[in-house]
Amino acid sequence: MRKVKTKNDIALLKQKFQQAQYLQQTGHLVDAEIIYVEILKHAPAHSDCLHYLGMLYFQKGDLKKAEHNIQRSIELTNNPTYLCNYALLANQQKNTKKAIGLLLTAIKLEPDKPKTWFNLGCIYSEIGDLQASENAYQHAIKLDKKYIKALFNLLYVQTALGKENDASVTVDMIMKFQPDSPEQYYTLGLAISRLNVKNSIKIAIDYLKKAINDNPDSIEAYRALATLYMEGNQAEKALFLYENILEKESNYQAINIEYAMCLVKLGNTKKGMKIFNDILAKDKENLTAMNGLATGYRLTGKFSEAGELFNEVIKRDEHNISAYYGLSNCKKFTDDDYDFIGKLETLVDKKKDASGYFGLGKIHNDLRDYEKAIDSYRKGNSIRNARMHYDKEIETKKIDNIINVFSQEFIEKYEQNNQPSEQLIFILGAPRSGTTLIEQIISAHSDAFGAGELPYIGQLANGYYRDALSTKSYPERFTNENNFLPFLKDDAKIYSDKINKLVNDDSVLRITDKMPVNYKYIGYIFLMFPNAKVINAQRNPIDTCLSIFFQNFNSGHRYSFDLNNLVFWYQEYVRLMKYWGTLFGERILVVDYDSVVSDTENMTKKIIKFCDLSWEEQCLSFYESERTVVTASNWQVRQPIYKTSQEKWKNYANHIPELIDGLSGLE
Numbered sequence: 001m002r003k004v005k006t007k008n009d010i011a012l013l014k015q016k017f018q019q020a021q022y023l024q025q026t027g028h029l030v031d032a033e034i035i036y037v038e039i040l041k042h043a044p045a046h047s048d049c050l051h052y053l054g055m056l057y058f059q060k061g062d063l064k065k066a067e068h069n070i071q072r073s074i075e076l077t078n079n080p081t082y083l084c085n086y087a088l089l090a091n092q093q094k095n096t097k098k099a100i101g102l103l104l105t106a107i108k109l110e111p112d113k114p115k116t117w118f119n120l121g122c123i124y125s126e127i128g129d130l131q132a133s134e135n136a137y138q139h140a141i142k143l144d145k146k147y148i149k150a151l152f153n154l155l156y157v158q159t160a161l162g163k164e165n166d167a168s169v170t171v172d173m174i175m176k177f178q179p180d181s182p183e184q185y186y187t188l189g190l191a192i193s194r195l196n197v198k199n200s201i202k203i204a205i206d207y208l209k210k211a212i213n214d215n216p217d218s219i220e221a222y223r224a225l226a227t228l229y230m231e232g233n234q235a236e237k238a239l240f241l242y243e244n245i246l247e248k249e250s251n252y253q254a255i256n257i258e259y260a261m262c263l264v265k266l267g268n269t270k271k272g273m274k275i276f277n278d279i280l281a282k283d284k285e286n287l288t289a290m291n292g293l294a295t296g297y298r299l300t301g302k303f304s305e306a307g308e309l310f311n312e313v314i315k316r317d318e319h320n321i322s323a324y325y326g327l328s329n330c331k332k333f334t335d336d337d338y339d340f341i342g343k344l345e346t347l348v349d350k351k352k353d354a355s356g357y358f359g360l361g362k363i364h365n366d367l368r369d370y371e372k373a374i375d376s377y378r379k380g381n382s383i384r385n386a387r388m389h390y391d392k393e394i395e396t397k398k399i400d401n402i403i404n405v406f407s408q409e410f411i412e413k414y415e416q417n418n419q420p421s422e423q424l425i426f427i428l429g430a431p432r433s434g435t436t437l438i439e440q441i442i443s444a445h446s447d448a449f450g451a452g453e454l455p456y457i458g459q460l461a462n463g464y465y466r467d468a469l470s471t472k473s474y475p476e477r478f479t480n481e482n483n484f485l486p487f488l489k490d491d492a493k494i495y496s497d498k499i500n501k502l503v504n505d506d507s508v509l510r511i512t513d514k515m516p517v518n519y520k521y522i523g524y525i526f527l528m529f530p531n532a533k534v535i536n537a538q539r540n541p542i543d544t545c546l547s548i549f550f551q552n553f554n555s556g557h558r559y560s561f562d563l564n565n566l567v568f569w570y571q572e573y574v575r576l577m578k579y580w581g582t583l584f585g586e587r588i589l590v591v592d593y594d595s596v597v598s599d600t601e602n603m604t605k606k607i608i609k610f611c612d613l614s615w616e617e618q619c620l621s622f623y624e625s626e627r628t629v630v631t632a633s634n635w636q637v638r639q640p641i642y643k644t645s646q647e648k649w650k651n652y653a654n655h656i657p658e659l660i661d662g663l664s665g666l667e
Contacts, residue, residue, distance in 0.1 A: 057069065083105055121140065134158065239262050371655065373652075403576070414484065423510060447507070447510060542659050546659060601620060
């Protein structure tokens with residue numbers, strides 16, 4: 001492009017700028033940056049170009065370059081929008097005083113812009129000035145009665161201020177909101193997904209589907225729906241959406257990063273890490289991709305490489321809590337890590353972040369400062385629980401219905417009508433009870449393949465693969481005997497086809513599926529596969545539930561963020577397992593975690609024998625396996641058997657009365 005002189009030059013400049021804007025909006029940051037830089041060579045006083053380039057650097061995490069360009073744009077024109085965006089940058093740099101000053105200046109110039117008031121409310125909330133935050137959000141809502149984000153944030157502040165009546169009114173406003181555009185369906189879906197109300201995720205998903213139906217080209221609506229599926233432990237559904245988006249916008253960087261994270265979640269770490277590496281080859285400053293790559297290393301047991309990357313992220317962005325959390329799960333912390341611990345504590349003091357608190361909990365547990373550890377875990381869980389709705393009545397009804405449907409007569413009538421395969425091993429039980437350890441032991445055998453936590457049994461039981469199915473969910477969908485037998489045979493075939501695609505090795509004799517929640521489907525499993533092996537992992541109930549409470553689980557574990565809910569859920573789990581025991585007896589091998597720890601060799605031989613496999617010494621060296629482990633036990637199963645996890649609850653005996661009172665005496 002020549003120096004700007006003629007009308008044609010100006011038109012070409014405008015065309016180039018619009019192209020760069022589109023590239024930036026669709027995540028093609030590297031290509032957009034090249035065009036912005038080219039424009040500024042020929043039009044150095046192009047204030048919009050300077051500002052958008054500054055925001056691009058902000059997106060990439062290069063805050064110094066971002067500030068330089070945004071400041072230059074404001075020097076050329078005191079645009080309120082520029083001031084508002086500069087405030088967001090200042091806030092990211094933890095200069096809240098400057099951020100507030102910039103927003104107040106923008107409000108003086110343009111007092112009727114609701115987004116500026118909204119941003120002001122966000123910053124006041126972050127620094128703990130909740131009353132000022134409430135006032136700012138109310139200003140935003142007065143200017144735009146359909147500002148859903150402001151309504152949601154107002155609810156958060158009112159709840160924190162203890163204004164229960166005001167909060168109740170705000171919840172009603174959100175739930176009664178009538179969207180009139182795809183954008184409002186999308187935004188309302190996101191807001192409702194974060195409310196602690198019954199069926200919030202389902203309602204949110206319905207709104208997002210409506211947004212997509214009204215605007216099939218809305219990439220952000222697809223993306224938001226995929227995010228909800230990821231949060232709800234439905235990564236396969238999310239994967240389908242990401243792949244659909246990338247068919248249209250293959251170079252959308254942010255979507256590629258989320259797609260890679262989804263792949264890692266599903267155990268396809270190799271492909272996910274390749275995507276992260278490809279992004280970093282073009283954009284070395286992309287800290288989100290760097291975090292993702294570090295996570296991939298962590299899940300494959302390469303803790304040293306993961307730690308180096310997480311440290312590099314923190315070096316470039318000392319406020320990146322995701323990297324602190326990732327690093328907290330890569331090593332055992334000691335007093336020598338004083339500086340790191342202090343930085344993380346300062347961060348979460350300023351910005352209450354669930355993952356930051358979970359990271360601190362793990363670190364303080366390493367340091368045996370159990371009072372600080374439980375305090376951090378309670379704070380992290382409290383933040384998560386504020387977005388959850390766990391219905392005890394529904395849980396009890398579900399267990400009752402399973403017991404009623406899968407009676408002795410029902411099992412005897414249908415059990416011999418399906419696949420006789422002896423290949424499948426289902427490892428199940430409560431989370432954190434030793435399921436990952438058992439799978440690592442079995443998968444260390446040369447004739448076995450560890451498939452990890454597979455969602456297929458639950459999906460099949462609830463008719464997920466039947467588009468025409470408009471019947472009830474599990475177990476009620478099996479009460480119609482005319483439909484049950486064909487469903488059962490089809491489901492068994494679908495499951496077998498899916499799991500065999502994961503292996504691609506005809507020599508494999510046994511395949512493990514270690515989805516813990518499959519304990520709800522044991523009767524259904526035995527009806528599909530009468531010769532399957534089922535292993536129930538057990539551990540001290542208090543240790544199990546305390547360990548669950550220490551994990552920053554996804555929203556599929558709604559019970560896990562409150563100790564009273566956790567106790568109730570565990571009691572219902574025990575009730576159902578006792579029932580299965582009366583039906584199937586020794587067909588279910590009960591493996592006690594403490595027995596594996598105290599008598600490793602004999603228990604390992606017992607497990608291998610139950611699986612009808614010949615003995616191999618390498619099963620005792622399971623921790624040397626390089627297979628991907630995407631569960632919360634990732635660190636532990638990379639270590640030789642250790643006994644420090646036994647009766648761990650005694651370190652917290654004075655701090656967990658809910659667990660001790662509710663679980664003592666349970667098996």
